[in-house]
Amino acid sequence: MEVLNGTAKKRLAFQKTFSQEHGGWRRKTLIGDAKFETVANKEFQKQERRLSKADSFCAEEGFAPGLLPDAFPDDYLAFNVLVTLREGLVSLAKVIRVFENGKIFITHIESRKSRSEKEQHQLFMQLVCPHNAYENVCCAARQSPLIRDVTLLEEKEPEKKDHWIPLHISDLDRCTHLITKFEPDLDYDHPGFADKNYRLRRKEIADIAFDYKHGQKIPTVEYTDEENATWQHVYVRLKELFPTHACKEHIQVFATLEEECGFCEQRIPQLEDVSNFLKRKTGFQLRPVAGLLTARDFLASLAFRTFQCTQYVRHGGKPDHSPEPDCIHELLGHVPMLADPKFAQFAQELGLATLGVSDEDIEKFATLFWFTVEFGLCKENGQLKAYGAGSLSSYGELANSLSENVTVKPFDPPTTAVQEYKDDDLQPILFVVESFDDMMVKMRQYVASIERSFDVTYDPYTQSVKILDHNAALEGVAHGLQNDVDTLIHVMNRFNKPV
Ligand SMILES: [Fe+2]
Numbered sequence: 407m408e409v410l411n412g413t414a415k416k417r418l419a420f421q422k423t424f425s426q427e428h429g430g431w432r433r434k435t436l437i438g439d440a441k442f443e444t445v446a447n448k449e450f451q452k453q454e455r456r457l458s459k460a461d462s463f464c465a466e467e468g469f470a471p472g473l474l475p476d477a478f479p480d481d482y483l484a485f486n487v488l489v490t491l492r493e494g495l496v497s498l499a500k501v502i503r504v505f506e507n508g509k510i511f512i513t514h515i516e517s518r519k520s521r522s523e524k525e526q527h528q529l530f531m532q533l534v535c536p537h538n539a540y541e542n543v544c545c546a547a548r549q550s551p552l553i554r555d556v557t558l559l560e561e562k563e564p565e566k567k568d569h570w571i572p573l574h575i576s577d578l579d580r581c582t583h584l585i586t587k588f589e590p591d592l593d594y595d596h597p598g599f600a601d602k603n604y605r606l607r608r609k610e611i612a613d614i615a616f617d618y619k620h621g622q623k624i625p626t627v628e629y630t631d632e633e634n635a636t637w638q639h640v641y642v643r644l645k646e647l648f649p650t651h652a653c654k655e656h657i658q659v660f661a662t663l664e665e666e667c668g669f670c671e672q673r674i675p676q677l678e679d680v681s682n683f684l685k686r687k688t689g690f691q692l693r694p695v696a697g698l699l700t701a702r703d704f705l706a707s708l709a710f711r712t713f714q715c716t717q718y719v720r721h722g723g724k725p726d727h728s729p730e731p732d733c734i735h736e737l738l739g740h741v742p743m744l745a746d747p748k749f750a751q752f753a754q755e756l757g758l759a760t761l762g763v764s765d766e767d768i769e770k771f772a773t774l775f776w777f778t779v780e781f782g783l784c785k786e787n788g789q790l791k792a793y794g795a796g797s798l799s800s801y802g803e804l805a806n807s808l809s810e811n812v813t814v815k816p817f818d819p820p821t822t823a824v825q826e827y828k829d830d831d832l833q834p835i836l837f838v839v840e841s842f843d844d845m846m847v848k849m850r851q852y853v854a855s856i857e858r859s860f861d862v863t864y865d866p867y868t869q870s871v872k873i874l875d876h877n878a879a880l881e882g883v884a885h886g887l888q889n890d891v892d893t894l895i896h897v898m899n900r901f902n903k904p905v
Contacts (some may be wrong), residue, residue: 424769432809436780437827440772444765459604478694481537484513486564488557489529496552501529504550509545510535526529526554528579569702574709575869576620578693581703590710604721611718612696624678624694624717633719634673640734641671642726643801651804653784653791655842659687659742674688674733677717684713688750692741698730701772706758709864709871713744739795743779748842749793751777752849758862759853761871767856770823777822778845783807783814783838790838791816797833806832814838817845819852 449669491501498517506512514532533699535543544556572578607630609826614625629637648657663669667683681692688711695714699707707714713735757778760771780796790808792798797807806812815822817837828834836873839845860875864884874880 418438427646436772437776438700440769476610482534483537483540484534486532490555491527492554501552504536567764579619608718615694615696618694629674632722636722636725639676647804651792655746657741657746674695686744688903690750702768705757705760711754727893735799741789741798752846755769761862765829776827777837812836
């Protein structure tokens with residue numbers, strides 16, 4: 407378990423309460439995660455800025471520093487206002503009552519004569535109130551006949567934030583930023599909410615992921631008869647559709663998974679066996695995850711050819727529907743595609759592109775992930791086929807994806823990245839690529855347009871990400887490239903030799 411520093415703890419606590427307060431957030435997709443992160447982080451940074459502004463204001467204006475409200479709940483905000491009172495004699499007790507009503511507290515107050523207009527008095531106040539009441543505090547106070555103006559002390563422009571970047575594959579042990587561990591406990595609509603045994607089972611399997619560290623074998627899960635029956639139900643139905651609806655890469659790998667990796671309708675394969683299969687095919691590997699990671703952590707893992715993979719099974723009462731990713735979705739949808747070399751390369755480059763970018767760009771990359779890796783369509787001999795895991799692991803989605811109910815648009819990263827998506831119904835809009843090569847070219851052009859002060863490359867020998875932000879770093883890349891070119895020239899010369 408990661409040890410969080412003070413700021414990280416505060417941020418996590420803030421996000422939890424922010425999430426509860428904004429009950430509409432349903433953290434079930436990567437894009438939902440990314441949108442949540444963006445909003446919650448902005449709110450957290452605002453609060454931090456308000457507090458730091460208080461310190462500098464006090465120093466400049468000669469006020470004593472305010473008392474920080476440690477005792478207040480995490481979803482309370484502290485901020486500072488300068489209150490200019492009306493001319494004449496004004497009762498301080500009455501002014502205080504203007505502010506201190508309901509859940510608004512005054513934690514610090516000082517008065518003085520206005521420096522610009524000597525006949526007026528000003529109050530410097532630190533206020534604490536619930537997050538959702540903050541916007542109304544100043545407006546309400548300005549209505550008082552005792553108060554001439556209320557100034558919220560201005561916020562400084564946010565400083566550019568450096569996001570932590572995993573540099574070695576073992577750093578993924580720190581990518582454990584789950585906001586919700588297992589959804590059934592939290593969501594009334596979840597099929598497993600009222601099923602205590604299902605929730606216990608989910609916790610038991612989630613604990614495997616919490617304890618997992620890079621380099622360990624993925625522990626075996628003895629799936630129950632009910633779980634295997636759920637798998638069988640989905641497996642049999644989907645196999646009917648694959649020949650007509652799945653892309654050729656998926657069909658080919660799926661046959662290999664049945665031949666070499668124990669894929670069959672009777673039982674759920676073990677993640678360790680599947681991970682070893684992927685390592686042989688493309689160097690990708692699985693690591694168990696307890697639930698939904700933040701979009702940033704999930705996408706960063708792809709940079710290391712690592713796929714964060716759930717190990718639990720959807721509720722047996724609704725085998726055709728899972729409100730969040732489960733191992734059936736991962737194994738039938740993602741795994742076959744990650745065993746394809748071109749697709750694996752695309753997935754890794756998508757992951758590398760997300761390292762260190764802004765929250766807004768993470769949201770866009772999560773949307774691109776959604777419309778490619780989860781729900782992408784491609785062309786084969788002029789016909790549409792599905793390559794997205796969300797489609798390939800759901801009978802309803804797969805049938806829908808090639809139906810007339812869907813509006814199909816050409817994949818164009820700048821527009822695809824801001825396309826609204828649907829996570830509570832069948833997809834109404836999908837994007838099609840001409841080929842995986844075409845998808846890669848367009849994505850690389852898009853990535854080149856994203857603002858980032860450095861570039862990155864992956865060293866497969868050390869399983870490390872290298873930051874390319876100076877000339878010396880480029881020399882290493884050039885050296886590796888020279889070796890590859892030498893090998894290419896050598897091989898070409900050999901084959902061009904007359905027999
Ligand atoms: Fe997925």
